[in-house]
Amino acid sequence: MKIAGVILAAGQGTRMKSTLPKVLHPILGKPMIHYSIDAVKRVTGHRSYTIIGFGGQLIRQQLGDATEYIIQDPQLGTGHALQTAAAALQGEADFILVTLADMPLIRQETMQAIVDAHAKGVGPITMLTVRTRDARGFGRVLRNPEGKVLAIVEEAQASKEQLQIEELNTSVYCFTASWLWQALDRIPMSPKGEYYLTDLVEIAVAGGLQVQTVTLADPVEAIGINSRDHLAEVIQWMRKRINLDWMLSGVTIIDPDSTYIEGDVKIGMDSVIWPNTYLTGKSVIGEGCQVGPNAVLRNSQLGSRSKVVMSVLEEANVEEEVDIGPFAHLRKGALIGKGVHIGNFGEIKNSVLGEGTKMGHFSYIGDATIGRDVNIGAGTITCNYDGERKNHTEIEEGAFIGSDTMLVAPVRIGKGARTGAGSVVTRDVPADTLAVGMPARAIKKIKQK
Secondary structure (H helix, E strand, O other): OOEEEEEEEOOOOHHHOOOOOHHHOEEOOEEHHHHHHHHHHHHHOOOOEEEEEOEHHHHHHHHHHHOEEEEOOOOOOHHHHHHHHHHHHOOOOOEEEEEEOOOOOOOHHHHHHHHHHHHHOOOOEEEEEEEOOOOOOOOEEEEOOOOOEEEEEOHHHOOOOHHHOOEEEEEEEEEEHHHHHHHHHHOOOOOOOOOOOOHHHHHHHHOOOOEEEEEOOOHHHHOOOOOHHHHHHHHHHHHHHHHHHHHHOOOEEOOHHHOEEOOOOEEOOOOEEOOOOEEEOOOEEOOOOEEOOOOEEEOOEEOOOOEEOOOEEEOOEEOOOOEEOOOOEEOOOOEEOOOOEEOOOOEEEOOEEOOOOEEOOOOEEEOEEEOOOOEEOOOOEEEOEOOOOEOOEEEOOOOEEOOOOEEEOOEEEOOOOEEOOOOEEOOOEOOOEEEEEOOEEEEEEOOOO
Protein backbone atom coordinates (compact mmCIF):
# COMPACT_ATOMS: atom_id res chain seq x y z
CA MET A 1 0.00 0.00 0.00
CA LYS A 2 1.56 3.26 -1.13
CA ILE A 3 0.40 6.60 0.27
CA ALA A 4 0.88 10.02 -1.29
CA GLY A 5 0.50 13.11 0.90
CA VAL A 6 -0.95 16.33 -0.50
CA ILE A 7 -0.77 19.65 1.37
CA LEU A 8 -3.11 22.44 0.29
CA ALA A 9 -1.21 25.75 0.43
CA ALA A 10 -2.45 27.84 -2.49
CA GLY A 11 -4.67 30.31 -0.61
CA GLN A 12 -3.84 33.98 -0.24
CA GLY A 13 -4.60 34.31 3.47
CA THR A 14 -6.00 37.82 3.16
CA ARG A 15 -7.01 38.01 6.83
CA MET A 16 -3.34 37.87 7.84
CA LYS A 17 -2.93 41.31 6.22
CA SER A 18 0.61 40.52 5.16
CA THR A 19 2.84 40.54 2.09
CA LEU A 20 4.21 37.19 3.31
CA PRO A 21 2.23 34.10 2.23
CA LYS A 22 0.26 32.85 5.21
CA VAL A 23 1.89 29.42 5.23
CA LEU A 24 5.35 31.00 5.70
CA HIS A 25 4.51 32.83 8.92
CA PRO A 26 6.77 31.28 11.58
CA ILE A 27 5.75 29.14 14.51
CA LEU A 28 8.60 28.52 16.96
CA GLY A 29 11.26 29.24 14.37
CA LYS A 30 9.73 27.37 11.41
CA PRO A 31 7.22 28.37 8.73
CA MET A 32 3.88 26.90 9.75
CA ILE A 33 3.78 24.67 6.66
CA HIS A 34 6.87 22.82 7.86
CA TYR A 35 4.82 21.07 10.54
CA SER A 36 2.45 19.60 7.94
CA ILE A 37 5.34 18.65 5.66
CA ASP A 38 7.16 16.84 8.48
CA ALA A 39 4.07 14.99 9.71
CA VAL A 40 3.04 13.87 6.22
CA LYS A 41 6.54 12.63 5.41
CA ARG A 42 6.67 10.53 8.58
CA VAL A 43 3.34 8.90 7.70
CA THR A 44 3.90 8.34 3.98
CA GLY A 45 7.63 7.64 4.09
CA HIS A 46 8.47 10.14 1.34
CA ARG A 47 8.14 13.78 0.38
CA SER A 48 4.73 15.39 0.20
CA TYR A 49 3.18 17.21 -2.73
CA THR A 50 2.38 20.82 -1.89
CA ILE A 51 -0.15 22.70 -4.00
CA ILE A 52 0.88 26.33 -4.22
CA GLY A 53 -0.59 29.45 -5.79
CA PHE A 54 -0.31 32.84 -4.11
CA GLY A 55 3.33 33.58 -3.25
CA GLY A 56 4.40 30.32 -4.82
CA GLN A 57 7.87 31.50 -5.79
CA LEU A 58 8.61 32.70 -2.26
CA ILE A 59 7.32 29.42 -0.84
CA ARG A 60 9.71 27.53 -3.14
CA GLN A 61 12.61 29.70 -2.00
CA GLN A 62 11.84 29.12 1.67
CA LEU A 63 11.13 25.38 1.52
CA GLY A 64 13.61 24.28 -1.14
CA ASP A 65 13.44 20.54 -1.78
CA ALA A 66 11.49 19.73 1.40
CA THR A 67 8.44 18.95 -0.77
CA GLU A 68 7.31 18.50 -4.37
CA TYR A 69 5.39 21.43 -5.86
CA ILE A 70 2.18 21.57 -7.90
CA ILE A 71 0.96 24.97 -9.12
CA GLN A 72 -2.75 25.81 -8.93
CA ASP A 73 -3.47 28.72 -11.25
CA PRO A 74 -6.11 30.03 -11.05
CA GLN A 75 -7.18 29.05 -7.52
CA LEU A 76 -10.71 27.68 -7.86
CA GLY A 77 -11.20 25.88 -4.56
CA THR A 78 -9.96 22.76 -2.80
CA GLY A 79 -11.52 20.36 -5.29
CA HIS A 80 -9.84 22.17 -8.16
CA ALA A 81 -6.55 22.00 -6.23
CA LEU A 82 -6.64 18.19 -6.27
CA GLN A 83 -7.64 18.22 -9.93
CA THR A 84 -4.40 20.07 -10.69
CA ALA A 85 -2.53 17.32 -8.82
CA ALA A 86 -4.09 14.49 -10.81
CA ALA A 87 -1.51 14.52 -13.59
CA ALA A 88 1.36 14.14 -11.14
CA LEU A 89 -0.28 11.61 -8.81
CA GLN A 90 -2.42 9.29 -10.91
CA GLY A 91 -0.98 5.80 -10.72
CA GLU A 92 1.57 6.85 -8.08
CA ALA A 93 -0.27 5.76 -4.92
CA ASP A 94 -3.13 3.65 -3.56
CA PHE A 95 -4.23 6.23 -0.96
CA ILE A 96 -4.13 10.03 -1.08
CA LEU A 97 -3.73 11.75 2.30
CA VAL A 98 -4.86 15.40 2.15
CA THR A 99 -4.21 18.04 4.80
CA LEU A 100 -3.96 21.82 5.10
CA ALA A 101 -0.81 23.90 5.43
CA ASP A 102 -2.44 26.21 7.99
CA MET A 103 -3.22 23.48 10.56
CA PRO A 104 0.23 22.81 12.08
CA LEU A 105 -1.11 21.26 15.29
CA ILE A 106 -2.31 18.10 13.50
CA ARG A 107 -0.05 15.36 14.86
CA GLN A 108 1.65 12.60 12.94
CA GLU A 109 -0.23 10.09 15.10
CA THR A 110 -3.55 11.60 14.02
CA MET A 111 -2.67 11.36 10.33
CA GLN A 112 -1.56 7.78 10.85
CA ALA A 113 -4.88 6.97 12.54
CA ILE A 114 -6.75 8.29 9.48
CA VAL A 115 -4.68 6.16 7.12
CA ASP A 116 -5.09 3.06 9.32
CA ALA A 117 -8.85 3.55 9.55
CA HIS A 118 -9.08 3.98 5.80
CA ALA A 119 -7.10 0.79 5.18
CA LYS A 120 -9.52 -1.15 7.40
CA GLY A 121 -12.66 0.54 6.03
CA VAL A 122 -14.79 -0.18 3.00
CA GLY A 123 -15.48 3.29 1.62
CA PRO A 124 -13.48 5.61 -0.63
CA ILE A 125 -13.22 8.45 1.94
CA THR A 126 -12.08 8.65 5.53
CA MET A 127 -12.38 12.12 7.04
CA LEU A 128 -11.12 13.67 10.26
CA THR A 129 -13.81 15.29 12.37
CA VAL A 130 -13.82 17.14 15.67
CA ARG A 131 -16.59 17.58 18.24
CA THR A 132 -16.64 21.06 19.73
CA ARG A 133 -18.98 24.00 20.22
CA ASP A 134 -16.33 26.35 18.85
CA ALA A 135 -17.10 25.96 15.15
CA ARG A 136 -14.37 28.29 13.82
CA GLY A 137 -16.09 28.34 10.43
CA PHE A 138 -15.86 24.58 9.83
CA GLY A 139 -18.57 22.76 7.90
CA ARG A 140 -21.04 20.56 9.79
CA VAL A 141 -21.13 16.78 9.37
CA LEU A 142 -24.64 15.55 8.52
CA ARG A 143 -25.57 11.99 9.55
CA ASN A 144 -28.70 9.89 9.14
CA PRO A 145 -30.58 8.40 12.14
CA GLU A 146 -28.31 5.34 11.95
CA GLY A 147 -25.24 7.53 12.31
CA LYS A 148 -23.92 7.19 8.77
CA VAL A 149 -22.38 10.25 7.14
CA LEU A 150 -24.62 11.84 4.53
CA ALA A 151 -22.87 15.10 3.59
CA ILE A 152 -20.94 18.13 4.77
CA VAL A 153 -22.72 21.46 4.81
CA GLU A 154 -20.60 24.59 4.85
CA GLU A 155 -21.30 27.06 7.64
CA ALA A 156 -22.44 29.77 5.22
CA GLN A 157 -25.09 27.46 3.74
CA ALA A 158 -26.15 25.73 6.97
CA SER A 159 -29.65 26.13 8.38
CA LYS A 160 -30.27 27.32 11.94
CA GLU A 161 -30.74 23.69 13.04
CA GLN A 162 -27.63 22.50 11.22
CA LEU A 163 -25.55 25.21 12.89
CA GLN A 164 -26.28 23.48 16.22
CA ILE A 165 -24.41 20.35 15.08
CA GLU A 166 -21.17 19.98 17.05
CA GLU A 167 -19.40 17.49 14.77
CA LEU A 168 -17.23 19.49 12.38
CA ASN A 169 -15.21 18.67 9.28
CA THR A 170 -11.50 19.55 9.65
CA SER A 171 -10.73 19.17 5.92
CA VAL A 172 -8.20 16.39 6.52
CA TYR A 173 -8.97 13.29 4.43
CA CYS A 174 -7.69 9.98 3.16
CA PHE A 175 -9.04 8.93 -0.26
CA THR A 176 -8.85 5.76 -2.29
CA ALA A 177 -6.91 7.06 -5.26
CA SER A 178 -8.66 5.07 -7.99
CA TRP A 179 -12.06 6.43 -6.89
CA LEU A 180 -10.81 9.98 -6.24
CA TRP A 181 -9.47 10.70 -9.71
CA GLN A 182 -12.72 9.87 -11.47
CA ALA A 183 -14.91 11.48 -8.77
CA LEU A 184 -13.16 14.86 -8.93
CA ASP A 185 -14.69 15.53 -12.35
CA ARG A 186 -18.18 15.22 -10.84
CA ILE A 187 -17.78 18.03 -8.30
CA PRO A 188 -20.28 20.78 -9.16
CA MET A 189 -19.26 24.43 -9.29
CA SER A 190 -20.33 26.36 -6.21
CA PRO A 191 -22.23 29.66 -6.37
CA LYS A 192 -18.84 31.35 -5.78
CA GLY A 193 -17.42 29.71 -8.92
CA GLU A 194 -15.24 27.22 -7.04
CA TYR A 195 -15.01 23.44 -6.60
CA TYR A 196 -14.96 22.04 -3.06
CA LEU A 197 -13.60 18.72 -1.77
CA THR A 198 -16.47 18.55 0.70
CA ASP A 199 -18.82 17.74 -2.19
CA LEU A 200 -17.02 14.41 -2.64
CA VAL A 201 -18.74 13.14 0.51
CA GLU A 202 -22.19 13.60 -1.02
CA ILE A 203 -20.97 12.13 -4.32
CA ALA A 204 -19.75 8.98 -2.52
CA VAL A 205 -22.99 8.59 -0.53
CA ALA A 206 -25.11 9.09 -3.66
CA GLY A 207 -23.17 6.22 -5.23
CA GLY A 208 -24.06 3.91 -2.34
CA LEU A 209 -20.58 4.11 -0.81
CA GLN A 210 -19.66 4.58 2.84
CA VAL A 211 -17.75 7.52 4.31
CA GLN A 212 -15.74 6.72 7.44
CA THR A 213 -14.73 9.20 10.11
CA VAL A 214 -11.98 9.50 12.69
CA THR A 215 -12.79 11.88 15.53
CA LEU A 216 -10.06 13.96 17.16
CA ALA A 217 -9.51 13.20 20.83
CA ASP A 218 -7.97 16.66 21.33
CA PRO A 219 -9.90 19.51 19.63
CA VAL A 220 -6.82 21.73 19.91
CA GLU A 221 -5.29 19.89 16.93
CA ALA A 222 -8.03 21.29 14.70
CA ILE A 223 -7.14 24.94 15.30
CA GLY A 224 -6.42 26.52 11.93
CA ILE A 225 -4.73 29.84 11.24
CA ASN A 226 -6.58 32.55 9.34
CA SER A 227 -5.46 35.68 11.18
CA ARG A 228 -2.75 36.94 13.50
CA ASP A 229 -4.72 36.15 16.64
CA HIS A 230 -5.08 32.54 15.44
CA LEU A 231 -1.32 32.48 14.85
CA ALA A 232 -0.66 33.59 18.43
CA GLU A 233 -3.08 30.95 19.72
CA VAL A 234 -1.36 28.15 17.80
CA ILE A 235 2.08 29.32 18.95
CA GLN A 236 0.85 29.16 22.54
CA TRP A 237 -0.41 25.59 22.12
CA MET A 238 2.76 24.49 20.32
CA ARG A 239 4.86 25.91 23.14
CA LYS A 240 2.80 24.00 25.69
CA ARG A 241 3.21 20.80 23.70
CA ILE A 242 6.99 21.14 23.42
CA ASN A 243 7.46 22.19 27.05
CA LEU A 244 5.33 19.27 28.28
CA ASP A 245 7.37 16.81 26.21
CA TRP A 246 10.58 18.07 27.83
CA MET A 247 9.15 17.92 31.34
CA LEU A 248 8.04 14.32 30.71
CA SER A 249 11.62 13.62 29.56
CA GLY A 250 13.21 14.73 32.83
CA VAL A 251 13.74 18.47 32.36
CA THR A 252 12.49 20.91 35.01
CA ILE A 253 10.78 23.99 33.57
CA ILE A 254 10.01 26.34 36.44
CA ASP A 255 7.39 28.41 34.59
CA PRO A 256 6.30 26.84 31.26
CA ASP A 257 4.11 29.83 30.39
CA SER A 258 7.15 32.15 30.23
CA THR A 259 9.54 29.67 28.59
CA TYR A 260 10.06 29.57 24.83
CA ILE A 261 11.68 26.42 23.37
CA GLU A 262 11.79 25.77 19.63
CA GLY A 263 11.26 22.32 18.16
CA ASP A 264 14.86 21.50 17.16
CA VAL A 265 16.34 22.29 20.58
CA LYS A 266 17.78 19.38 22.62
CA ILE A 267 17.94 19.39 26.44
CA GLY A 268 19.67 16.89 28.72
CA MET A 269 18.05 15.22 31.71
CA ASP A 270 18.00 17.05 35.06
CA SER A 271 18.57 20.44 33.51
CA VAL A 272 16.52 23.31 34.95
CA ILE A 273 15.05 26.02 32.73
CA TRP A 274 14.17 29.18 34.65
CA PRO A 275 11.52 31.76 33.62
CA ASN A 276 11.83 34.10 30.63
CA THR A 277 14.28 31.81 28.85
CA TYR A 278 14.41 31.49 25.04
CA LEU A 279 16.04 28.41 23.51
CA THR A 280 16.04 28.67 19.73
CA GLY A 281 17.41 27.14 16.54
CA LYS A 282 19.44 23.97 16.99
CA SER A 283 20.67 24.75 20.49
CA VAL A 284 21.80 21.78 22.59
CA ILE A 285 21.73 21.88 26.40
CA GLY A 286 23.65 19.20 28.28
CA GLU A 287 22.61 17.35 31.43
CA GLY A 288 22.29 19.05 34.81
CA CYS A 289 22.46 22.60 33.46
CA GLN A 290 20.87 25.71 34.94
CA VAL A 291 19.60 28.07 32.22
CA GLY A 292 17.99 31.40 33.08
CA PRO A 293 16.21 33.32 34.26
CA ASN A 294 16.21 35.75 31.32
CA ALA A 295 18.61 33.73 29.15
CA VAL A 296 18.69 33.53 25.34
CA LEU A 297 20.45 30.73 23.46
CA ARG A 298 20.45 30.73 19.65
CA ASN A 299 22.07 27.80 17.82
CA SER A 300 24.45 27.30 20.74
CA GLN A 301 25.91 24.30 22.56
CA LEU A 302 26.00 24.25 26.36
CA GLY A 303 27.96 21.49 28.08
CA SER A 304 26.65 19.51 31.02
CA ARG A 305 26.55 21.06 34.49
CA SER A 306 26.94 24.58 33.11
CA LYS A 307 25.07 27.66 34.24
CA VAL A 308 23.79 30.63 32.22
CA VAL A 309 22.08 33.52 34.02
CA MET A 310 20.57 36.60 32.30
CA SER A 311 22.88 36.24 29.29
CA VAL A 312 22.78 35.83 25.51
CA LEU A 313 24.59 33.07 23.59
CA GLU A 314 24.56 33.22 19.77
CA GLU A 315 26.22 30.40 17.82
CA ALA A 316 28.56 29.75 20.73
CA ASN A 317 30.05 26.44 21.82
CA VAL A 318 30.44 26.01 25.58
CA GLU A 319 32.01 22.95 27.24
CA GLU A 320 31.16 21.44 30.63
CA GLU A 321 30.99 23.15 34.02
CA VAL A 322 31.06 26.71 32.68
CA ASP A 323 29.53 29.59 34.62
CA ILE A 324 28.18 32.49 32.54
CA GLY A 325 26.56 35.75 33.56
CA PRO A 326 24.71 37.75 34.49
CA PHE A 327 24.59 40.05 31.44
CA ALA A 328 27.24 38.25 29.40
CA HIS A 329 27.11 38.09 25.60
CA LEU A 330 28.74 35.23 23.68
CA ARG A 331 28.67 35.89 19.96
CA LYS A 332 29.33 33.76 16.89
CA GLY A 333 32.53 31.75 17.09
CA ALA A 334 32.91 31.80 20.87
CA LEU A 335 34.53 28.50 21.99
CA ILE A 336 34.55 28.21 25.78
CA GLY A 337 36.58 25.50 27.52
CA LYS A 338 35.67 23.41 30.55
CA GLY A 339 35.38 25.22 33.87
CA VAL A 340 35.60 28.75 32.45
CA HIS A 341 33.96 31.60 34.37
CA ILE A 342 32.49 34.56 32.45
CA GLY A 343 31.07 37.21 34.74
CA ASN A 344 28.72 40.14 34.33
CA PHE A 345 28.95 42.31 31.20
CA GLY A 346 31.57 40.16 29.51
CA GLU A 347 31.44 39.91 25.71
CA ILE A 348 33.22 37.28 23.60
CA LYS A 349 33.30 37.04 19.80
CA ASN A 350 35.14 34.59 17.54
CA SER A 351 37.51 33.60 20.35
CA VAL A 352 38.73 30.54 22.24
CA LEU A 353 38.90 30.59 26.04
CA GLY A 354 40.95 27.72 27.43
CA GLU A 355 39.98 25.47 30.31
CA GLY A 356 39.79 27.13 33.70
CA THR A 357 40.16 30.71 32.44
CA LYS A 358 38.43 33.46 34.43
CA MET A 359 36.92 36.55 32.83
CA GLY A 360 35.25 38.32 35.68
CA HIS A 361 33.43 41.36 34.36
CA PHE A 362 33.23 44.35 32.00
CA SER A 363 35.57 42.91 29.38
CA TYR A 364 35.55 42.38 25.61
CA ILE A 365 37.44 39.53 23.95
CA GLY A 366 37.30 39.42 20.15
CA ASP A 367 39.34 37.44 17.60
CA ALA A 368 41.52 35.94 20.31
CA THR A 369 42.99 32.63 21.44
CA ILE A 370 43.34 32.38 25.20
CA GLY A 371 45.06 29.45 26.89
CA ARG A 372 44.31 27.55 30.09
CA ASP A 373 44.01 29.20 33.51
CA VAL A 374 44.30 32.78 32.30
CA ASN A 375 42.95 35.60 34.49
CA ILE A 376 41.33 38.44 32.54
CA GLY A 377 40.92 41.49 34.73
CA ALA A 378 37.93 43.80 34.75
CA GLY A 379 37.76 46.19 31.82
CA THR A 380 40.13 44.24 29.56
CA ILE A 381 39.64 44.91 25.86
CA THR A 382 41.17 43.27 22.82
CA CYS A 383 41.47 46.12 20.31
CA ASN A 384 41.06 43.81 17.34
CA TYR A 385 39.93 46.19 14.56
CA ASP A 386 42.37 48.66 13.03
CA GLY A 387 39.88 50.29 10.69
CA GLU A 388 40.57 47.89 7.83
CA ARG A 389 40.87 44.36 9.18
CA LYS A 390 40.32 42.21 12.28
CA ASN A 391 43.60 41.26 14.01
CA HIS A 392 44.36 38.39 16.34
CA THR A 393 45.32 38.39 20.01
CA GLU A 394 46.98 35.41 21.68
CA ILE A 395 47.25 34.99 25.44
CA GLU A 396 49.13 31.90 26.56
CA GLU A 397 48.56 29.60 29.48
CA GLY A 398 48.65 31.02 33.00
CA ALA A 399 48.89 34.69 31.99
CA PHE A 400 47.41 37.41 34.22
CA ILE A 401 45.85 40.41 32.49
CA GLY A 402 45.47 43.39 34.82
CA SER A 403 42.32 45.49 35.03
CA ASP A 404 41.69 48.01 32.23
CA THR A 405 44.36 46.50 29.97
CA MET A 406 44.07 47.38 26.28
CA LEU A 407 45.52 44.65 24.04
CA VAL A 408 46.16 46.27 20.64
CA ALA A 409 46.15 43.41 18.14
CA PRO A 410 48.02 41.76 16.62
CA VAL A 411 49.73 40.97 19.90
CA ARG A 412 50.86 37.96 21.93
CA ILE A 413 51.09 37.60 25.70
CA GLY A 414 53.46 34.79 26.63
CA LYS A 415 52.95 31.96 29.09
CA GLY A 416 52.78 33.17 32.68
CA ALA A 417 53.18 36.84 31.68
CA ARG A 418 51.41 39.72 33.43
CA THR A 419 50.17 43.18 32.50
CA GLY A 420 49.72 45.97 35.00
CA ALA A 421 46.39 47.71 35.53
CA GLY A 422 45.69 50.32 32.86
CA SER A 423 48.36 49.05 30.47
CA VAL A 424 48.10 49.61 26.71
CA VAL A 425 49.92 46.64 25.17
CA THR A 426 51.06 47.34 21.60
CA ARG A 427 53.84 44.73 21.29
CA ASP A 428 54.36 41.13 22.36
CA VAL A 429 55.06 40.37 26.02
CA PRO A 430 57.53 37.48 26.56
CA ALA A 431 56.71 34.57 28.84
CA ASP A 432 57.03 35.16 32.59
CA THR A 433 57.38 38.91 32.11
CA LEU A 434 55.58 41.87 33.69
CA ALA A 435 54.62 44.69 31.32
CA VAL A 436 53.16 48.01 32.50
CA GLY A 437 52.43 51.48 31.20
CA MET A 438 51.07 53.26 28.13
CA PRO A 439 52.41 51.97 25.86
CA ALA A 440 53.33 48.97 27.98
CA ARG A 441 56.98 48.10 28.55
CA ALA A 442 58.46 44.92 29.95
CA ILE A 443 60.02 45.87 33.30
CA LYS A 444 60.97 42.59 34.94
CA LYS A 445 60.88 38.83 34.90
CA ILE A 446 58.38 37.06 37.14
CA LYS A 447 59.43 34.23 39.44
CA GLN A 448 56.74 31.60 39.08
CA LYS A 449 55.68 29.66 42.14
